Amino acid sequence: MMLQNLQTTLSSGMLLLQVSQLKKSFRSPNGDLHTVVDVPAFALDEKVQVALSGESGSGKTTFLHLIAGILKPDSGLITLAGQEMSALSEPARDRLRATTIGYIFQTFNLLQGYTCLENVLLGMSFGPGVDRAFALSLLERVGLANKLKHYPRQLSTGQQQRVAVARALANRPKLVLADEPTGNLDHKNAREAIALIREACRENGAALLLVSHDRDVLAQFETVQGLEKINRSLLENAN
Amino acid sequence: MTLPLVVWKSLRQHALSTTVTALSIALAGGLLMSVWVVKEQSQATFTGVNAGFDAVLGARGSKLQLVLNAIFHLEASPGNLAWSDYLDIKKNPNVDIALPIAVGDNYLGYRLVGTLPELFDKVEYAPGKHYAVVPGGNFFDPTRREAVVGSFVAQKLHLKPGDTFHPFHGLIFNEKDQHSETYVVVGVMEPSNTPADRVIWIPLAGIQKMSGHNPDAATDVSAVLVKLKAGGGGAGFRMDMMYNKQGNRLTFAWPIGQVMAELFNKIGWFDKILALVSYLVALVAAASILASIYNSMNERRREIAILRALGARRHTIFGAILLEAAAISALGMLVGFIFYAVIMNGAASVIRAQTGVVLDPFRFNPVMLWAPALLIGLGALAGIVPAMKAYRTDVAEHLVPMS
Numbered sequence: 001m002m003l004q005n006l007q008t009t010l011s012s013g014m015l016l017l018q019v020s021q022l023k024k025s026f027r028s029p030n031g032d033l034h035t036v037v038d039v040p041a042f043a044l045d046e047k048v049q050v051a052l053s054g055e056s057g058s059g060k061t062t063f064l065h066l067i068a069g070i071l072k073p074d075s076g077l078i079t080l081a082g083q084e085m086s087a088l089s090e091p092a093r094d095r096l097r098a099t100t101i102g103y104i105f106q107t108f109n110l111l112q113g114y115t116c117l118e119n120v121l122l123g124m125s126f127g128p129g130v131d132r133a134f135a136l137s138l139l140e141r142v143g144l145a146n147k148l149k150h151y152p153r154q155l156s157t158g159q160q161q162r163v164a165v166a167r168a169l170a171n172r173p174k175l176v177l178a179d180e181p182t183g184n185l186d187h188k189n190a191r192e193a194i195a196l197i198r199e200a201c202r203e204n205g206a207a208l209l210l211v212s213h214d215r216d217v218l219a220q221f222e223t224v225q226g227l228e229k230i231n232r233s234l235l236e237n238a239n
Numbered sequence: 240m241t242l243p244l245v246v247w248k249s250l251r252q253h254a255l256s257t258t259v260t261a262l263s264i265a266l267a268g269g270l271l272m273s274v275w276v277v278k279e280q281s282q283a284t285f286t287g288v289n290a291g292f293d294a295v296l297g298a299r300g301s302k303l304q305l306v307l308n309a310i311f312h313l314e315a316s317p318g319n320l321a322w323s324d325y326l327d328i329k330k331n332p333n334v335d336i337a338l339p340i341a342v343g344d345n346y347l348g349y350r351l352v353g354t355l356p357e358l359f360d361k362v363e364y365a366p367g368k369h370y371a372v373v374p375g376g377n378f379f380d381p382t383r384r385e386a387v388v389g390s391f392v393a394q395k396l397h398l399k400p401g402d403t404f405h406p407f408h409g410l411i412f413n414e415k416d417q418h419s420e421t422y423v424v425v426g427v428m429e430p431s432n433t434p435a436d437r438v439i440w441i442p443l444a445g446i447q448k449m450s451g452h453n454p455d456a457a458t459d460v461s462a463v464l465v466k467l468k469a470g471g472g473g474a475g476f477r478m479d480m481m482y483n484k485q486g487n488r489l490t491f492a493w494p495i496g497q498v499m500a501e502l503f504n505k506i507g508w509f510d511k512i513l514a515l516v517s518y519l520v521a522l523v524a525a526a527s528i529l530a531s532i533y534n535s536m537n538e539r540r541r542e543i544a545i546l547r548a549l550g551a552r553r554h555t556i557f558g559a560i561l562l563e564a565a566a567i568s569a570l571g572m573l574v575g576f577i578f579y580a581v582i583m584n585g586a587a588s589v590i591r592a593q594t595g596v597v598l599d600p601f602r603f604n605p606v607m608l609w610a611p612a613l614l615i616g617l618g619a620l621a622g623i624v625p626a627m628k629a630y631r632t633d634v635a636e637h638l639v640p641m642s
Binding site: 062065068070071090091094095097098099103105109110111112113114118122123125126127167171 | 241546
């Protein structure tokens, strides 16, 4: 019964992401095995936008890294765009990530030696291919048409965030993962950033899975799931 | 475009270490190519230079000393031989040209060589090439105190037709040993790129009868330069037997190229040491590439993790680091050619000043292809260790922060 309650399905249309019996543990410095992610079920439809709420240490980033194929699960299945991730080799997972997923990090993770445009183009080069016109249109869309040759250090924090948004959408992904994307922004910029991310995803037909602990951010979403409800490891730790 | 862009950006971001390591590769490459070219060209040139002669006849002694003295105008003469010895070999039916020379004096350190006008009339110092004087000058009159100055000497001492000078006794300049005779420069030789450029030619009798020289040796000569008639190889062998094996008074140095080749065989170890030093410098330079990239890996790991998160594969990252190491070597080799030109110009100037032999730094040598290939390969090889470290970068660990 408990398992049934924990299983979360945000599905009403075409299924994009399906997670089942997903587990990931890390060994703590004292040698104990510490389960960080234990998600019996999670699903996401194409083009939907969902926010996951969770405090620090709730396994948010690990969960997103697992979905992106950056981390390999100890067990369980992740099916993304019809492909079962655990069955794929690492290069194939890299390829799937490059073509299907856009990732927005809390610290933006822009490459400091690259201009705004180059950051976006580089993101494209690992995916289906470089489309300079689309890169330019994305940067124009996020309001940085006049900052193409600026380096990240020459931009404000909010502007850097917008470059990260453009880069995440560069390969026309089906899913955008956003990990505390407003963590480094003030209140006003955070609201604008979330609005921009949501609009941009909608315009590009990408689903959005955002994790945050910020109530203001979460309040902007129609669908918000508490991570403590889908990640069974949090319940076990609490008990 | 991905790999070249990633490599270019990384080189720019690490401009200082890129420059320093590229310069060390440049030094190694320049040194390696210079050592190789000096070795090959000097060997080829010294064993190929014979001033148009096949052999040298001189006093009993070392063949090498005889050749160095008579052909390259280096070393002291091993002794004199009598005028009759010159006449004997001149009469040999297998001898085309026999040209006596006499040495023993200098002018400001440049050797005076006495000889006969046949040097200018008959001798071809290279196939089809005769010694020539710069327009406005003449060859000397053997009956007068006249001098024809080699092009290098004329350039160094600013001598020109009409100038006069007093020779000095001995082969090493000592201002106290000035002879009283006055010689007039009547011509400056066109450059021949042979040792003849480094001497002052005067009539044979001028040396023989110079004041202060032993009157008893007034008809002696220092050596006889011998050109055999075409197809005279057999004659050379017979003369070798006659003078060197059966006789014990004179030395017949034949063939000249082989005598010089023996010299290079004797000093071959020196070339090997120089080459070894170059290889060691190359190894140290490659190690510096390894160290500089490896040491920067900690700061690069976040960037590598970002690239991987964007979809870059492990082998793309591995390739980027290898390519970066190879690119540093390639950049170094571009500068290495400048180092090579500088080192070679210096070496060629010294060799020309000391021997008259001219090296051509810009003549193609296969080392100009294989040395860059070797160093670029070595650089790429040095990149393997940091590339492996990059390959193994844990993406999640370096995409901070985790929550």
